[in-house]
Amino acid sequence: xxxxxxxxxxxxxxDARPRSRARRWISIALLLLALGVAGRLxxxxxxxxxxxxxxxxxxxxxxxxxxxxxxxxHLVGEITVRAPRDAMITALPMALGATVASxxxxxxxxxxxxxxxxxxxxxxxxxxxxxxxxxxxxxxLASARLARxxxxxxxxxxxxxxxxxxxxxxxxxxxxxxxxxxxxxxxxAAQRRxxxxxxxxxxxxxxxxxxxxxxxxxxxxxxxxxxxxxLLEMAPLGAPARVVVPLPPGIGPLPAGQPAxxxxxxxxxxxxxxxxxxxxxxxxxxxxxxxxxxxxxxIPPAAAxxxxxxxxxxxxxxxxxxxALAFAPHCSTQPELERSSLCLLDRDGTARSVDIxxxxxxxxxxxxxxxxxxxxxxxxxxxxxxxxASASKPRSSGP
Numbered sequence: 530x531x532x533x534x535x536x537x538x539x540x541x542x543x544d545a546r547p548r549s550r551a552r553r554w555i556s557i558a559l560l561l562l563a564l565g566v567a568g569r570l571x572x573x574x575x576x577x578x579x580x581x582x583x584x585x586x587x588x589x590x591x592x593x594x595x596x597x598x599x600x601x602x603h604l605v606g607e608i609t610v611r612a613p614r615d616a617m618i619t620a621l622p623m624a625l626g627a628t629v630a631s632x633x634x635x636x637x638x639x640x641x642x643x644x645x646x647x648x649x650x651x652x653x654x655x656x657x658x659x660x661x662x663x664x665x666x667x668x669x670l671a672s673a674r675l676a677r678x679x680x681x682x683x684x685x686x687x688x689x690x691x692x693x694x695x696x697x698x699x700x701x702x703x704x705x706x707x708x709x710x711x712x713x714x715x716x717x718a719a720q721r722r723x724x725x726x727x728x729x730x731x732x733x734x735x736x737x738x739x740x741x742x743x744x745x746x747x748x749x750x751x752x753x754x755x756x757x758x759x760l761l762e763m764a765p766l767g768a769p770a771r772v773v774v775p776l777p778p779g780i781g782p783l784p785a786g787q788p789a790x791x792x793x794x795x796x797x798x799x800x801x802x803x804x805x806x807x808x809x810x811x812x813x814x815x816x817x818x819x820x821x822x823x824x825x826x827x828i829p830p831a832a833a834x835x836x837x838x839x840x841x842x843x844x845x846x847x848x849x850x851x852x853a854l855a856f857a858p859h860c861s862t863q864p865e866l867e868r869s870s871l872c873l874l875d876r877d878g879t880a881r882s883v884d885i886x887x888x889x890x891x892x893x894x895x896x897x898x899x900x901x902x903x904x905x906x907x908x909x910x911x912x913x914x915x916x917x918a919s920a921s922k923p924r925s926s927g928p
Contacts, residue, residue, distance in 0.1 A: 581914050584874055584907040585850045592848060592896055594840040594889030600774030602793055602822070602832045604764035607744055610635060612754040614733040620750055626829045628766065629737040635761065636735050643730040650723035657719045661712035668705035675702040741765045744830035769824040772803060772834045776816045779888030779898045780840070783808055789820055789838040796827050803836065840889060848894040849885075853908035857882060860909065871902060872909040880909055 617639035623629060675698040678690055690698075744762040748754060772791050776783075787805035792798060803820040810816050820836065822828070853871050860872030860882040869887035872880050885900030 580874065580878060581912060582874065582880065582909040583911040583913055585853065585910050587871075587897070587902055587904055587906045587908055588848055589845050589904050590848055590894075592843045592846050592889070592894060593891055594843065594896070595891050596777075596780070596836070596838045596840060596889060598774040598777070598836045598838075600772050600834045600836055602770050602772050602828055602830070602834045604742070604744060604768040604770055604828075604830050606768045607762050607764045608738070608741075609747075609759045610735055610738065610761050610763060612735060612756055612758045612760055614729070615755050616733050616753070618748055618750055618752045618754060618760075621746060621748075623743045625743055625745065625831065627743045629741060629743065629763070631737055631740050633737045634734045635737055635743075638733050638735075640730060640733075643726060643733070646726045647723060647730070650719060650726055654716070654719040654723055657712065657716035661709065661716050664705065664708040664712040668702070668709045671698070671702040671705035674698050735760050737763065739763075739765055741768075742830055764830060767824070767826065770822045770828045771806070772820045772822060772836060774818055774820070774834070774836050775811075776808065776818055777889070778886065779896065780816075783818060783840075787838065789836050791820065791822060791837075792835045793828055794833040794835075795829055796832075800837070801825075843889075843896065846888075847897040847902065847904065849897055849902070849908055850910055851890060851893055851895055852910035854887065854895055856909055856911055859912075871897075871900070873902070874907045874909055 618636050619639050620637035621635075622637065623635055629635065678695055678698045681689055682695060741763045744764050746761045747759045748761075754760065783805055785805055785807065789803040789805065790800040791803045792800055801822055803822055806819045806821050808816065808818045849871055854869060857870040857872050860870075860880055870882050870884050872882050874880055883901050885902060886898040888896035888898040890896070
């Protein structure tokens, strides 16, 4: 049955119709539904979050990374000093950073073998001296005897002594002279052997090739080294410093001249200006960057350095709170593993750990370079209430 036409003259004038009963009931139902939803939200707000975690969303936003990297300061022009001979290193008197002069001995080596050889050479040399002295005396006696025989031979008008005696005297004098020459040669040989052994001893000591400072020892006392083996690193006096730092994954190409700030351990603790010289890889294949510092004689060799650098802005990248990465070990079944992960809260209220590839950070947020993470997911950043000791950890899952 059609509804009665209750339209008034005003409704006709405004070309409007009064609301039907069905539309009024629909409006009332929608209003009641909205009030119910609002009440439920209000009740949930008053009761608070029922999960035991604090959470923050994964978002996409711009990031200006701030890098803080541990590295090491090196002096320009470092050279390697190698062992000149096979030897046993007994002591290293030069401490790291010690100043040495060119030609100065850098280590103490075991000289027992050299001492034995030189002792034998000195005994041989002393015996050669004695033998030469006896030969010289015999030669003088033989020469004196031959001189007397010659005098008597001339005065006796060649009658006495006999020819045989004269020949024997001459032969004895020649033999004594030859013995002197032989013993003098033996003495010279013994002297040369002693000098050679002393030279070998001096050559066995590693010596500084330049005036410089000791940067790093590559051997320890008690080590047996072979000829040509590296012993230590040293650098010239007054050499400028370079800071070498390993670059973490996710750091793109860096332009030469990139500014940075460096704190050198062991001196005043002040920040120093640094400039990027180059990037490359070390022998192990790790990517690293080399920064130049202004010359400063106070910078010790091989000192620990902390480098701080601001990278260009990265636009619309996936970001996670740093607190979420710090909380992640609590969510993993293997917290001892050194890896990057996040603890995400699923829609059913359970937490799970996922592995990610973490990139640079600005100190509050970290870029996610890879992993099963998408914007809008909730990452756990802390405990709302402390878990019971008997409670098990949240389940974890791989990517």
